[in-house]
Amino acid sequence: MAYTVEAQKRENRPRSILTRLRREGRIPAVLYGKKTENELLHLDYSQFLRFLQQEGTSAVINLKFPDGKTKHVMVKELQKDPVKDLILHVDLYEINMNEPVDTETVVELNGEPVGVKEGGILQQQLRTVEIRCLPTNIPDALTVDISELKIGDSVLLRDVKLPEGVELLSDPEEVVASVLPPQMGQEKEAEALDEAAAEAEENKEPERAEGEGKEE
Numbered sequence: 494m495a496y497t498v499e500a501q502k503r504e505n506r507p508r509s510i511l512t513r514l515r516r517e518g519r520i521p522a523v524l525y526g527k528k529t530e531n532e533l534l535h536l537d538y539s540q541f542l543r544f545l546q547q548e549g550t551s552a553v554i555n556l557k558f559p560d561g562k563t564k565h566v567m568v569k570e571l572q573k574d575p576v577k578d579l580i581l582h583v584d585l586y587e588i589n590m591n592e593p594v595d596t597e598t599v600v601e602l603n604g605e606p607v608g609v610k611e612g613g614i615l616q617q618q619l620r621t622v623e624i625r626c627l628p629t630n631i632p633d634a635l636t637v638d639i640s641e642l643k644i645g646d647s648v649l650l651r652d653v654k655l656p657e658g659v660e661l662l663s664d665p666e667e668v669v670a671s672v673l674p675p676q677m678g679q680e681k682e683a684e685a686l687d688e689a690a691a692e693a694e695e696n697k698e699p700e701r702a703e704g705e706g707k708e709e
Contacts (some may be wrong), residue, residue, distance in 0.1 A: 495555035495565060496544045500524075500534045502558070520580055524556070524566060526587035538580065551596045553588070553628045565590055565628065590628050595662060597621045598632050600653070600669060604640030608672035613644040619669045622650065623662035630658040639670055647671035 503514070503521070511521045514535050524532040544554065550568045557563050565588050572582040588594050599621050609615050622635060637653050651665035 495553040496548050497555040497557055497563075498536055498540055498544055500536050500556050500558055503533045503535045505533055515581070520583055522583045522585055524564070524585045524587060525569065529587065534585075536583070541580070541583070549599075549633075551598055551631055553590075553631070554585070556585070567594065567596065567628075588628055592627070593625050593660075594628055594631075595623065595625050596631060597623055599634045601634040601636050602639050602670055603636050604638050606639050606642035606646075606672050608642050608644035608646060611644055612675050613672040614675060615639070615642075615670065615672055617670045619650065619663075619667055624655075625660040625662055626656075626658050630656065632656050632659060637669055642670070642672045644672050644674055 500522070503510070514521055515538075518538045519535040520538050520541055522534040522536050524534055526532075544552070550571065552567075554566050554568070555563055556566045566585040567588055569584040569586045571580060571584075573579065574581055600617075600619055602615075602617060606613070606615055624631075635653055635655070637648055639648060642648065648669045648671070649665065650661065650663060650667045650669055653669065655661060
């Protein structure tokens, strides 16, 4: 069952109008369609946020207009404020419930690996996959049983059982999860921390450059 989100049309006006809409708790949006012209819309922020929290970006939306008409749509792209993490704009695309769509779904791991009980470290390399199916067949998640993984074992995407009617678009040879030896797992964690620290340092460089040469 599709989640209902109310929408209203908007005119193509200056940026100041978009700012006003956001202040009023609305999200500017654009609806794309294969057989129709692009439509400029705005959505209720709280209602759309609840949809994302409950259903995620891969679910079908029942877009309802003031005149009572509805359209089935999906999220194509979200634009967010990088600092405040607020939704600034959303692109939607109209779908036909009888035609397959390309979308993503999350990968969930189930069970505790044997290798972890023996001291190994579980690492999940893949968290989302691309699939193709009818809108009514989009799974909430693909579940992978990892309870039999030993130290040094991995599970590949091709080993994941797909629901009926769902076609895999991602590379089937991608590693979903693996159990690393304790020492290697610690090295991987250290590498990740080093990379994060280096990235943070790089982000600070432009700020330093801007501050250089400025008088107090």
